Amino acid sequence: MSEQEKISQYSSPEALVTTEWLTENLDNVTVVESNEDILLYDTGHIPGAVKLDWHTELNDQVRRDYLDGGNFAKLMRSKGISRDDTIVLYGDKSNWWAAYAFWVFKLFGHEDVRLLDGGRMKWIAEGRELTTEKPTRAEGLYPEVVRKDDEIRAFRDDIAKHQPSPIIDIRSPQEYTGERLHMPDYPNEGAARAGHIPSAKNVPWGKLVQEDGSFKALEELRAILFEETGSDPKDKFITYCRIGERSSLTWFALKYLVGVKDVRNYDGSWTEWGNLVGVPIAQGEAPGVFA
Amino acid sequence: MSAIEIIEEFGLMPDSDKLQLLLEYSENLPEVPAKYGDNPELMERVEECQAPVFIAVEGDANAVELYFSAPREAPTTRGFASVLHAALNGKTAKEITELDDDFPGKLGLEKLISPLRVRGMRGMLFRIKRKTKELLDS
Numbered sequence: 256m257s258e259q260e261k262i263s264q265y266s267s268p269e270a271l272v273t274t275e276w277l278t279e280n281l282d283n284v285t286v287v288e289s290n291e292d293i294l295l296y297d298t299g300h301i302p303g304a305v306k307l308d309w310h311t312e313l314n315d316q317v318r319r320d321y322l323d324g325g326n327f328a329k330l331m332r333s334k335g336i337s338r339d340d341t342i343v344l345y346g347d348k349s350n351w352w353a354a355y356a357f358w359v360f361k362l363f364g365h366e367d368v369r370l371l372d373g374g375r376m377k378w379i380a381e382g383r384e385l386t387t388e389k390p391t392r393a394e395g396l397y398p399e400v401v402r403k404d405d406e407i408r409a410f411r412d413d414i415a416k417h418q419p420s421p422i423i424d425i426r427s428p429q430e431y432t433g434e435r436l437h438m439p440d441y442p443n444e445g446a447a448r449a450g451h452i453p454s455a456k457n458v459p460w461g462k463l464v465q466e467d468g469s470f471k472a473l474e475e476l477r478a479i480l481f482e483e484t485g486s487d488p489k490d491k492f493i494t495y496c497r498i499g500e501r502s503s504l505t506w507f508a509l510k511y512l513v514g515v516k517d518v519r520n521y522d523g524s525w526t527e528w529g530n531l532v533g534v535p536i537a538q539g540e541a542p543g544v545f546a
Numbered sequence: 547m548s549a550i551e552i553i554e555e556f557g558l559m560p561d562s563d564k565l566q567l568l569l570e571y572s573e574n575l576p577e578v579p580a581k582y583g584d585n586p587e588l589m590e591r592v593e594e595c596q597a598p599v600f601i602a603v604e605g606d607a608n609a610v611e612l613y614f615s616a617p618r619e620a621p622t623t624r625g626f627a628s629v630l631h632a633a634l635n636g637k638t639a640k641e642i643t644e645l646d647d648d649f650p651g652k653l654g655l656e657k658l659i660s661p662l663r664v665r666g667m668r669g670m671l672f673r674i675k676r677k678t679k680e681l682l683d684s
Binding site: 347 | 565566568569572597618619620621622623625658659660662663
């Protein structure tokens with residue numbers, strides 16, 4: 256199966272593009288790189304790509320929240336991004352942070368946003384062009400839009416109301432069981448308790464991608480996300496991880512690849528739930544019961 | 547260079563150039579000698595960092611040698627390693643163990659790249675200090 260055939264099987268094939276497609280369409284789209292490593296873009300990036308940093312640019316620097324509509328519009332204009340641009344996002348770590356940025360663009364209702372399948376790793380592995388030259392872009396035309404959290408963002412109080420619908424925990428098995436508080440190799444981002452939200456099923460994000468960083472084919476994704484979790488495509492889903500970045504990738508797969516209508520990402524994730532006073536937590540391999 | 551000089555170097559830069567300086571550090575991280583390059587298990591993995599980075603500490607109390615290994619696709623981590631290398635390599639064990647624990651915070655990077663990312667550098671410094679103490683005890 257060719258890459259294009261694989262993508263055409265997904266429920267929203269227009270949301271994912273191949274490296275080949277991007278190479279041919281570089282002049283017609285706005286490419287945005289969003290990485291975990293804040294210096295990586297500067298070492299070389301896809302020609303014309305704009306750098307966007309999740310930590311320092313998409314977050315409000317005082318409240319734990321995303322930018323509001325006014326500041327998002329300012330950010331977009333300053334990057335030379337306009338409301339009707341076709342955005343293609345890509346990044347390091349199999350697109351974790353690119354998927355996160357994708358989700359934030361959707362909080363603001365940006366219509367045409369796409370993800371580069373395989374991200375930065377696949378682009379480089381294929382020997383495609385990189386440059387250190389930063390693009391100069393005229394100021395973008397971006398209106399102030401109200402951020403709409405309802406449809407794709409879950410808050411802590413939504414978790415209990417969501418029962419008994421499926422919750423997907425994207426973290427490593429050790430984080431899920433409570434054996435450790437944070438990902439191996441990652442700093443502890445400060446949760447007081449270890450374990451998972453009762454009833455949540457563990458689907459580590461890495462199960463969704465192939466070795467080259469691109470998504471697995473539809474049938475494999477359906478087996479992992481539905482059959483293995485005992486859920487149905489018609490269910491409503493909530494995804495979470497540690498701060499909401501890995502789970503954005505799974506949120507993307509649920510919504511745009513296997514066609515779940517109602518799926519929200521809980522960005523408070525374990526760094527919120529693992530610190531909340533009085534909420535239920537389950538430890539061990541069993542999902543447990545939310546009570 | 548000393549740690550104090552590096553703090554001054556970053557401090558004198560306008561914010562807009564600090565990341566460029568860190569990038570230059572990352573490009574100048576010395577390669578590890580072959581014995582570590584071929585046998586990364588001889589080094590210690592820094593788990594506080596978001597990218598795989600390994601450190602090794604050799605030498606004696608009068609001159610401690612530091613080795614760092616981090617992938618090219620993790621320039622921020624390489625930059626942190628390179629700054630610590632510039633500040634501490636060849637120094638005495640006393641100088642290393644007495645370095646201010648908040649050295650990473652004094653570079654003025656937390657606002658620019660987020661405190662979470664800087665925490666990786668704190669982890670590296672912590673491990674260098676511990677391994678230096680182990681070197682003295684052995």
